[in-house]
Amino acid sequence: MASAQITIAGTSAERVYDDLRAAIIGGEYAPGERLRAEALAARFGTSRTPVREALMLLEGDGLVEIEPRRGAVVRSFDPADLVDLYEVRALLEARAAGLAAARIAPADLALLEATCERVEGLTGNGARTIDTLIATNEDFHRILIEAAGSPRLSAALRTVAGIPRPFKTVFWNDASARARSLAAHREIIAGLRAGSSDRAESAMRLHVLNARDFLTEVMRERD
Amino acid sequence: MASAQITIAGTSAERVYDDLRAAIIGGEYAPGERLRAEALAARFGTSRTPVREALMLLEGDGLVEIEPRRGAVVRSFDPADLVDLYEVRALLEARAAGLAAARIAPADLALLEATCERVEGLTGNGARTIDTLIATNEDFHRILIEAAGSPRLSAALRTVAGIPRPFKTVFWNDASARARSLAAHREIIAGLRAGSSDRAESAMRLHVLNARDFLTEVMRERD
DNA sequence: GCGGGTCTTTTTGCATGCAAACGACCGGTA
């Protein structure tokens, strides 16, 4: 069964890493915004040293860009990069689903089903609902990735894990996107339960590529 | 055309990162060996701060393990982990080859061919020859990955990039493995030149999975 | 009003001091 979390927040740098990562993904810092070490240190009640370390880790996650002697900025996601990101994610998560189909524990399968039921219970459009939808969706993907049992795949996925919240918000605000996402999750679960790697893999690939297309479409309309 | 190197070694931490990475991959530090910050700082003529940063980056690359308050050790590669690593690499590099087939520049194609010719010219079994073989092989894969034109794919591959030198040495000491590797590279190049994504992708997957099987076999014999 | 150059301010990157945690060692006890 997949464990809930790996890090027990041992060092201060890890805590800053987790919190800052959440803040960036949560949209608290806008893409392109400068991240000054001193200000972050004050915010997190620590000094610049752990902040620097957290920023370097976030650079590895593709959430922050660091230029020597010029500091760190929140990474901007242009359409081409988002497409690139989602295609790599499709590749890796599809594999994860395929691996998981062969070995997932019943307990994890139940957890995945629980996420679907939680999503079904959410019908509103309030900020609180969107928050829960985003969190539950992340639960689904995290549980599945861990169920794949491939540490290297998990590590590779960390490089394409996070995109800023505004992108997710438009997605989860769209009723049809929401419905299709739920259906896709159910399809993936069906593949997993049947032990069919092909089916789980294909369903996941389709699911992620649909998200890619949705975002592409949204960004095209914005121009 | 793919550029030779990304980093211009701006900060001290990056220099330590590059050099220490090379030292670990080069087998200078044995798996399981402890990496004390002070000693490394002395070696690289700097202080512990940039060393710490480099170690955290190397942890992201899967070359080093850091336990809070207990320090860093060179990561050990057990058979299961090597298989995991190579399978993720197969997935990612196969995709890279497929992407490259559709867009590689003639200049890069020429560079790839040049690596094959260099390998063909090497017939001995001396340490110097092995060094060149390893370096040339890495050139081939690096050029191809950059030719794929997917920054996110490159980033993901960094998490499965390095394995310690001893593993590579046994591979390149084996004449038949060497010959098959060269043939595989030529096959991949043929796919690229034909603009056939399928062919390049399949050839690359086969190539990487063959390496996986070779190493698996070697390790099985050792027990 | 605008561009170029200089000076000030801010911010980064590195070195180092220091407290706390870890582990090795050692003596005592069952």
Place this chain on the structure above:
DNA sequence: TACCGGTCGTTTGCATGCAAAAAGACCCGC
């Protein structure tokens, strides 16, 4: 002998000082 608790040296992790570089403010000439 095997095991347990205390002590000490070592090493980590964080805070901070400082030099150097970048960003920004300012002024001047045009």
